[in-house]
Amino acid sequence: MDMNNIRAFIIIALSLVCSACGDNKRHETAICALMDISGTYADEKPNVIKIVKAGIVPQMSPGDSLFFITIDSNSYDEQNLKASLTLDYTPSKANRQKLAFATKLDEYAKTGGQARFTDISGAMMLCTDYLKKTGSGNQSIIVFSDMREELKEGFKRNFDENEFEGINIAAMNVIKLSPDSSDPKLYRDRLASWEKRVLKSGANAWEVIIDPLKIPEYIERLR
Amino acid sequence: METLYFWPEMPGLSIVVLLLVTMLFLWIAREPIHKAFEALLEGTSGGLKKMADSAKQLAEKMRERDRKVLLESGIGDAKQKLQEEFQRVEMSYTKHLSNYPALQRKLDDSISKIETDYKDCGQATPEAPGWNEAVASIAKVQGSSGDRVIEKMLSEIHKSAVDGEKRALTELRNTTSKRHKILSSMAPVWKSISKQLKEVGELVGSVLDTTNRIDKHMTQFEKISKGDQDSIDTLASRANKLFIFSSIIMVVAAVGAFVNFRLIALPMSELMNDGSRFLGMPVSDFSALVIILIEVFLGVFIMDALGITNIIPQIGTMERNKRRLILYASLFFLFLFACAEASLGVLREMLTEAKTAANQALAGSSAAVASQGASQITVTGQAILGFVLPWVLALVAMPLEVFIESSQHAFRKLLILLVNTFASLCRMLAFLIEYIIKIIIHLYDAYIIIPTKIGSLASNRGKLQNSGAGR
Numbered sequence: 001m002d003m004n005n006i007r008a009f010i011i012i013a014l015s016l017v018c019s020a021c022g023d024n025k026r027h028e029t030a031i032c033a034l035m036d037i038s039g040t041y042a043d044e045k046p047n048v049i050k051i052v053k054a055g056i057v058p059q060m061s062p063g064d065s066l067f068f069i070t071i072d073s074n075s076y077d078e079q080n081l082k083a084s085l086t087l088d089y090t091p092s093k094a095n096r097q098k099l100a101f102a103t104k105l106d107e108y109a110k111t112g113g114q115a116r117f118t119d120i121s122g123a124m125m126l127c128t129d130y131l132k133k134t135g136s137g138n139q140s141i142i143v144f145s146d147m148r149e150e151l152k153e154g155f156k157r158n159f160d161e162n163e164f165e166g167i168n169i170a171a172m173n174v175i176k177l178s179p180d181s182s183d184p185k186l187y188r189d190r191l192a193s194w195e196k197r198v199l200k201s202g203a204n205a206w207e208v209i210i211d212p213l214k215i216p217e218y219i220e221r222l223r
Numbered sequence: 224m225e226t227l228y229f230w231p232e233m234p235g236l237s238i239v240v241l242l243l244v245t246m247l248f249l250w251i252a253r254e255p256i257h258k259a260f261e262a263l264l265e266g267t268s269g270g271l272k273k274m275a276d277s278a279k280q281l282a283e284k285m286r287e288r289d290r291k292v293l294l295e296s297g298i299g300d301a302k303q304k305l306q307e308e309f310q311r312v313e314m315s316y317t318k319h320l321s322n323y324p325a326l327q328r329k330l331d332d333s334i335s336k337i338e339t340d341y342k343d344c345g346q347a348t349p350e351a352p353g354w355n356e357a358v359a360s361i362a363k364v365q366g367s368s369g370d371r372v373i374e375k376m377l378s379e380i381h382k383s384a385v386d387g388e389k390r391a392l393t394e395l396r397n398t399t400s401k402r403h404k405i406l407s408s409m410a411p412v413w414k415s416i417s418k419q420l421k422e423v424g425e426l427v428g429s430v431l432d433t434t435n436r437i438d439k440h441m442t443q444f445e446k447i448s449k450g451d452q453d454s455i456d457t458l459a460s461r462a463n464k465l466f467i468f469s470s471i472i473m474v475v476a477a478v479g480a481f482v483n484f485r486l487i488a489l490p491m492s493e494l495m496n497d498g499s500r501f502l503g504m505p506v507s508d509f510s511a512l513v514i515i516l517i518e519v520f521l522g523v524f525i526m527d528a529l530g531i532t533n534i535i536p537q538i539g540t541m542e543r544n545k546r547r548l549i550l551y552a553s554l555f556f557l558f559l560f561a562c563a564e565a566s567l568g569v570l571r572e573m574l575t576e577a578k579t580a581a582n583q584a585l586a587g588s589s590a591a592v593a594s595q596g597a598s599q600i601t602v603t604g605q606a607i608l609g610f611v612l613p614w615v616l617a618l619v620a621m622p623l624e625v626f627i628e629s630s631q632h633a634f635r636k637l638l639i640l641l642v643n644t645f646a647s648l649c650r651m652l653a654f655l656i657e658y659i660i661k662i663i664i665h666l667y668d669a670y671i672i673i674p675t676k677i678g679s680l681a682s683n684r685g686k687l688q689n690s691g692a693g694r
Contacts, residue, residue, distance in 0.1 A: 091492055
């Protein structure tokens with residue numbers, strides 16, 4: 001074997017080893033839970049926190065990230081990030097982090113406050129910023145809201161064409177408003193317009209989850 | 224199509240003229256086009272046929288090679304069996320026949336003792352000859368002579384004769400008693416000789432058994448060495464049987480390895496996980512896999528050092544002391560791994576319990592945690608499983624060797640089958656292409672049938688005219 005062959009062999013071996021080693025990020029999952037605290041949906045706060053604690057947090061694996069953001073009159077604000085979590089790769093530490101996160105949520109549940117307007121788009125844009133920062137391979141936004149947006153005058157919330165690129169979006173616990181009961185088309189049209197809007201902005205998929213027990217299945221599908 | 228019309232306003236006429244022009248052109252170009260088709264036929268169908276022939280030859284060569292490998296392996300096996308038998312004979316000689324001189328000496332001693340006793344038995348005190356008759360005669364004479372002196376003398380003789388007879392009788396009785404004693408002391412010696420002879424018989428029997436086995440192996444060896452079809456078939460069937468059997472065991476072993484992997488993967492993530500991946504799996508999972516593979520390799524070293532397998536020939540050819548060193552080192556490391564896995568099993572249970580408790584707390588459930596007793600049983604079970612599985616995996620070395628050896632024949636057979644299938648496909652394709660090209664040529668000839676016929680008629684007429692002018 002001459003020197004050239006040896007060199008070629010070393011280069012091939014090194015490139016194989018390098019290609020074999022990889023970052024965990026693309027196997028990790030980042031989820032952003034949005035909770036509406038405006039109007040009538042504010043009453044749903046304990047229920048939503050319970051769903052997040054029992055449905056989403058236990059499904060997180062070491063390395064995964066979770067953000068809890070509120071939807072109020074001006075959601076595109078760092079103040080709206082109420083709790084965040086990036087789990088350690090060591091399972092025992094990850095367990096402790098989960099419990100600490102749950103405690104934070106419990107503390108938040110005790111606080112009051114109700115927003116006058118509903119800036120869902122701003123919260124989603126804030127979520128996108130956090131999710132993209134994680135660099136995780138699987139990203140999702142789970143919105144707990146009635147999905148009726150009411151923006152303050154002068155607020156602009158236009159999504160970029162690739163705003164939700166690589167992100168799966170799900171609407172969870174979408175309660176029906178009084179007009180929805182009299183005309184279900186309103187409810188359906190509202191959800192359909194959101195679907196159209198987020199898909200147009202590059203979202204991977206849009207889903208409406210009715211049963212909270214389906215959340216583990218949804219997160220499993222993300223992976 | 225309309226672009227091809229000479230007069231677009233008269234499509235019928237245009238088509239007729241087009242047909243005539245193409246017919247004429249194809250009739251003129253008949254010979255070169257036929258040659259082109261023949262070249263195409265040769266290039267495609269001929270090429271495929273050659274490819275099929277080459278594949279067939281390759282398959283034949285592979286079959287021949289497989290035959291040779293099977294024979295060599297069969298001869299190797301038979302040689303090994305013979306060698307083992309000879310080793311057994313050697314061991315038997317070393318172990319049993321080394322005692323044979325002592326046994327022989329014992330036998331000689333026993334026989335000498337019997338001989339001495341026999342001689343002792345033969346030494347009897349001789350009886351005075353004719354005394355009984357003399358005493359009887361004197362007894363008859365007594366009282367018949369009338370002479371007192373003679374009577375007294377005869378009486379004395381008679382008395383002394385009777386006394387002598389009594390003494391002789393007593394002596395005889397004593398001697399007989401001694402002989403009986405000697406004979407009774409000979410019984411244990413006889414028994415000992417019988418026992419020793421039985422031992423010798425057993426030894427000879429085992430040697431005869433070994434000889435019979437050697438004879439059997441030699442017959443088989445000769446049969447295989449001849450390389451006839453029956454031997455090949457037997458060897459192939461044996462290889463297939465071993466392949467199927469070892470494959471089943473390997474599948475079971477793979478499932479066992481998977482169970483072991485599941486047992487240690489979670490606790491390994493607690494020990495070493497920095498978020499990086501290797502070959503698409505987390506480093507902790509990869510480490511767990513490596514541990515399992517190392518256990519299998521240690522098993523290979525142990526089995527090779529014990530002489531049970533011969534996967535690494537270098538170990539087999541090592542000196543006894545070095546082999547022993549490898550054996551003890553491998554056993555030591557395997558023991559360490561087994562202990563490590565047992566502790567990982569315990570850690571796994573602790574982690575699972577912690578996760579369950581955390582999930583229950585998150586769900587806000589006040590469900591009772593599993594009883595302490597049940598938890599202890601699970602911990603003990605996992606620890607035992609963690610300790611035992613490495614030893615079980617180490618035993619995989621034996622079926623692994625059989626699998627490696629038998630799979631060569633199986634894979635070669637599969638390859639031969641694939642090559643033969645490829646050859647058949649090539650031949651079929653060549654046949655198909657040949658017929659398609661022939662059909663195209665016939666259709667071509669059919670298309671230019673009118674100018675061809677006119678041409679041949681004109682040619683015949685020309686020939687007739689030429690022959691008429693010639694006359």
